[in-house]
Amino acid sequence: MENETEINEADDSSSMESVLVDNDYDGTVEELTNNVARKLLNDSPLPASCCIFRVPLQIRQKKIQAYKPDVISIGPFHRGQGGRRFRLMENVKRWYLQRLLLHASMTLPDLIEGVVDLDKRARDCYAEPLDLNKKEFVEMMVLDGCFLIELFRKGPSDEQHDENDPVYRMSGIRLYLYHDLLLLENQLPWFVLERIYSLTAVKNTTCEGHASSLTNLVLNFFIEYLGDNHILNRSEELHPKFLHILDLIRTVIVAPFENQSKGTQMPRIPNVTTLSEAGIKFEKSSKPSSCILDIKFDKGVITMPRLVIDERTGPLFRNLIAFEQCYYSCPHMITSYAVLMDNLINSSKDIDLLSDEKILENWLSSEDAAQFFNDLYNDTTVMGSYYGNLCQKVSDHYNRRWNKWMEKLRRDHFNSPWAIISLVAALILLVLTVLQTVYTIHQYYYPPK
Structure with a gap:
């Protein structure tokens, strides 16, 4: 009996603890529900109307x-x-x-x-x-x-x-x-x-x-x-619905480029120095109304509009890229341009080559200008590159061995008037030597009577 009594008391105690736990649990659920409910949002924390952001x-x-x-x-x-x-x-x-x-x-x-x-x-x-x-x-x-x-x-x-x-x-x-x-x-x-x-x-x-x-x-x-009237060329009619001043500036820069096709991927291409050694030429665009993004490739020639680089260029491009990264409906045109320029420019030598062709008007040191392009788009993403087709054409041209061989021949043997004269003289000497050899052989087999 005593054992049964102890068992019953133990059951009652266990049952009581279970009730207390259940009641405490119910209170916790209710409290948590109220806490979470107060924190729920009826509206999106970042609605589509947002167009002014803190830079990530x-x-x-x-x-x-x-x-x-x-x-x-x-x-x-x-x-x-x-x-x-x-x-x-x-x-x-x-x-x-x-x-x-x-x-x-x-x-x-x-x-x-x-x-x-x-x-x-x-x-x-x-x-x-x-x-x-x-x-x-x-x-x-x-x-x-x-x-x-x-x-x-x-x-x-x-x-x-x-x-x-x-x-x-x-x-x-x-x-x-x-x-x-x-x-x-x-x-x-x-x-x-x-x-x-x-x-x-x-x-x-x-x-x-x-x-x-x-x-x-x-x-x-x-x-x-x-410092460059070209970058804000207003050759196109602009829509009046800008979001803010930075959006206006971006719209003017990219407006002539709006109709370009957008690809899904941008193949990486060699830098300016390497492409030049493979026979690809770089020329400044002759169109005064071209926007800076209007880069073309045709028959082994990359045509690029002029760009001024100084201490003002960096903040402008960085904020344009930040805007493209933050605003949902802003095409990544400036970001695509930054990625392409980073592909083309690896060192001060690349800057110097583009400066010699009047494509870049550089007011920084060549090293600082190269570093500017190398750091410009770090930690950003490109949704649909606008230079995918161009980069694919450049890559295909670069990978053709015949183009590299012809450029090597031109660079090694036609890079100066004296080299050309030497090559022509060598060819003449070779021809004369061949003719002399042929004549000697002919005389041996067919001696004069």
């Missing part, structure tokens, strides 16, 4: 300074972070706003009322939640947007500008501004700029007195900075 760490760490503003913050990502670096230009923003209101003959309340409805739409362009309330966000749009419109209205030249304007009276400021305004992280949505431009457009005219489009004002401003 894997890309940024290769060249941090190329993605970081020097003197001015535009948009929310770097707002309030610059300290002394941004202090001067924050004051210039306030001054430019006042001047723009005077030019447009409008009041500040009218301007704010004209853009306040863009709050939600503009927020949706940024690829992360913003720690700004509506008042702070609208204030940022007004200050930053009006600064840009007034800056573009003034134009790139420093002639006849207010002598008190630091943008045009401090030689380094404008160069830093050009850099900062083309950063992916330092953008305002284009529709915000368009709204402010239309509200203040009364005085936005060219020197001939005709109204100038916002697109023209922006491009005219940046042409001076890029």
Whole structure:
């Protein structure tokens, strides 16, 4: 009996513990359910409307300074972070706003009322939640947007500008501004700029007195900075729906290349030096309207448009590539170009060869220029290369032995007038020797009677 009692008590104790565990488990499930439910998202964390991004760490760490503003913050990502670096230009923003209101003959309340409805739409362009309330966000749009419109209205030249304007009276400021305004992280949505431009457009005219489009004002401003009128060649009609200033610049660069066929794979090809030794020639494109991406291969000749390389080229290309990597519907055209140039350029010798052909106008050292191309697209991907067919043709031509033999013959025996003369003399001597040998043999077998 005692044993049975002990067994029953043990069963009751076990049963009680089971109930307590079940109850505790139920409480845990309920608590976890509530916790997880509160963290669920109804909307995508990265909707299709996002077009302004922080540069991914894997890309940024290769060249941090190329993605970081020097003197001015535009948009929310770097707002309030610059300290002394941004202090001067924050004051210039306030001054430019006042001047723009005077030019447009409008009041500040009218301007704010004209853009306040863009709050939600503009927020949706940024690829992360913003720690700004509506008042702070609208204030940022007004200050930053009006600064840009007034800056573009003034134009790139420093002639006849207010002598008190630091943008045009401090030689380094404008160069830093050009850099900062083309950063992916330092953008305002284009529709915000368009709204402010239309509200203040009364005085936005060219020197001939005709109204100038916002697109023209922006491009005219940046042409001076890029140091190359060719790269922003506006031979094509542009669609007016840009995402931001960086997207406008990219669109102008790639517009003539839009109709090129896209392949799925880009075979790796040898560098310029190796291809030259195999008989492939490099020539500068003769078309003044060619975009820098318009590279052709035909009958053993690679034709390439001219490209200027200096300290400004790197940040521009890096931010264009970062934009292509982040924005879902942006074709990887600049990235494809970077991959092709990395294939072609391995060393300073390749840079020198392209410079001799006037394809590259290099303001860096040959070593730095080669390193620029070798590092440009690191840690990126190419979805559908635009040079797959070209690289396949180059590879096929390079792998034909006959082409290599003919080039070796030309290089070893026809590389100078004296070499040609020596070869001709040797051939004449050989012919004469053969004729003499034939004559001697003929005399032996058929002696004269």
